Amino acid sequence: MHLDVELHKSFGRFDFATGFQIEGSRIGIFGPSGSGKSTLGNLLAGLLPPDAGRVCLNEHCLFDSSTGVNLAPEKRRVAVVFQHAHLFPHLSVRNNLLYGYRRIAARRRKLDIEEVAEALTLGHLLKRRIGGLSGGEKQRVALGRALLACPDLLILDEPLSALDKGLKDQIIPYLRKTLRRFAIPYLYISHSLGEMRLLTDQVLHFSAGRLQEVTDAETLARRRISDNGTGYLNHLHLSDPREVGSMLAYRWGSNELFLIDHGQPRNGLFALASKEVLLFKKHPQALSARNLLCSSILAMTPRGGSVEVRLQCCEEELTAQVVREAALELGLEVGMPIYAAIKASAFRWMA
Template sequence: MLLKVDVTKRFPGFVSQVRFATNTIRSGLFGPSGSGKSTLMHMIAGLLKPDTGRITLHDRVLFDSDQSVNFAPEDRRIGLVFQHAHLFPHMNVEKNLHYGYRRTKSGRNDLNPQQICHNLQLDELLKRNVTSLSGGERQRVALGRTLLSNPSLVLMDEPLSGLDDQLRYQIIPYLQRVTSEYSIPLLYISHNVDEMRMMAEDVFMMGDNGSIIAQIEPDELARGSKETQQRGYLNMIHLTEPSVSGMLVTYQWGASELILVNRGQPSSGLFGLSSRDILVFKAFPEAGSPRNILSFTVGEIRQTEWMVQVELLINSHRLIAEIVPQSLDELGLVSGMTVYGAIKASAFRKLY
């Protein structure tokens, strides 16, 4: 088992009692503020000693209250990336990156600093003072410094929560790339469902009582979250091969095509489409302004607190549309029937 945790920590008025095990490269820890996510991270990293319990990483015992085992943080080989980069202000980017690398014990520093810099696109920043960097650049440097310490596990505690959406989506591809390329296990801690969908293979949900209440797939977490109920489900669509025609761009979406507004310099990437920007028709709409009208097969139909989520299937792809319960009744939607989805060209936004 990659990471196995069974610990208890008591505070005045609050008890953190956590038990979980994961064997995936990228796991997520999701929960509201105050649920104990950061407390758990500190216990795994050795920054906070549990009262009782046991923590193992790659079958190596890091903490065991019964056996009086409690490795110091520097001996656990666990890297930390926080919301704030915590870079050394008196060092430039290059010296920050090499700090952890030079402190790694001989025989363990098998990662190539030049390759890490290339993957994180830090080559042009090496001589810069860290105080002159943007928030996104600082987080990339913090990630690089952590990776170069050659950790057995990386803990990321809300690493993107201080960034706006544009910067957040710029950083996520770097996180995905380096954790996959170097097979470094990751525990990603956040309360953002979209980050969980992009960063985690499975998600452990923490309740207000400081314990794990469920293990769930990231997409299921998103579909049932309060955030989704308030703003709609975000469909994430990989589009390729853009072809420009004036103010419009045609992208390949598997065997289908989607037409988007040309916002300048079109390129392949991941695009977002709200479930509430998809209009569902029982018959082909003869006239209308949407540039995209596609034939779908209805999959699962799921009632949420206020809306109805309708799964729309086309080839090997899936979209989620949301309609009001009255529309479900009027359209007579059932799984397996053919419907048409209409989407405006302006409804898409590029994530990265």
């Protein structure tokens, strides 16, 4: 997907203005509340009229104030999934899914309802009415409806912000799997860096109605390592779980990690906070943590009152975070060997 944008929209004291060209299929729109993220999404979808500018999607002009081009939303081939599902309560799940599908030309129909329903685990709900669905199920139906419209661009506008943490954790794996499977280019709008890291490759960072930078979520996350209680979240791909006493042993590259057994052994992506990684210069005599990794220091970066320490653990990388005084007392230097200790309870399954 190629997107060429130059837009201006004024709302009294709030002025939105941006210009960028970007190519890709997994693009994030990131920023705090009031930064203009949803404004951009609505302008691109044709749900909000710009004061001036242009929007070109894959060399196809959707809006140009200089020539008078302004395609109606239904002509833009842009589908939107909002914070709230906005489903039709009088229709079944099946008919909600097919709403956009039935309104596009047969030659543009690249997906079928059975395939989408299977990917989103909606098959058993197709005959149900919307009122009996949970919040997470409604969002899955909204996503399926957007996918079946076979758009050239999918805009996901804070699709998880109305859900509690438990439901978010349930929906993110569906989003990752489904968006990857159907390969429709999308813009993912959110103020959550965690969602950006899981779902995007490039990030447009907005603040106060202006584009601040084009970057990636990893860069943003490392820059903000001192801004929250957990620090940086390591994403570890773990596989091949096996029972070892009351724990599960997973493969992490050529390393073996021990995790608390929560009764659902599964491969996947796990989160580990940088503050949960303890560093030792020498092999500890006794340790309650079940994981001790022989590592070396790849890089060190000051982050406010702490230091980000990037470790090489065999062929894998891990980020620890220590206060500046601890780094000085340990005499940490790039290249030196170090032991990294991690509790079995410190890992959280993500997707």
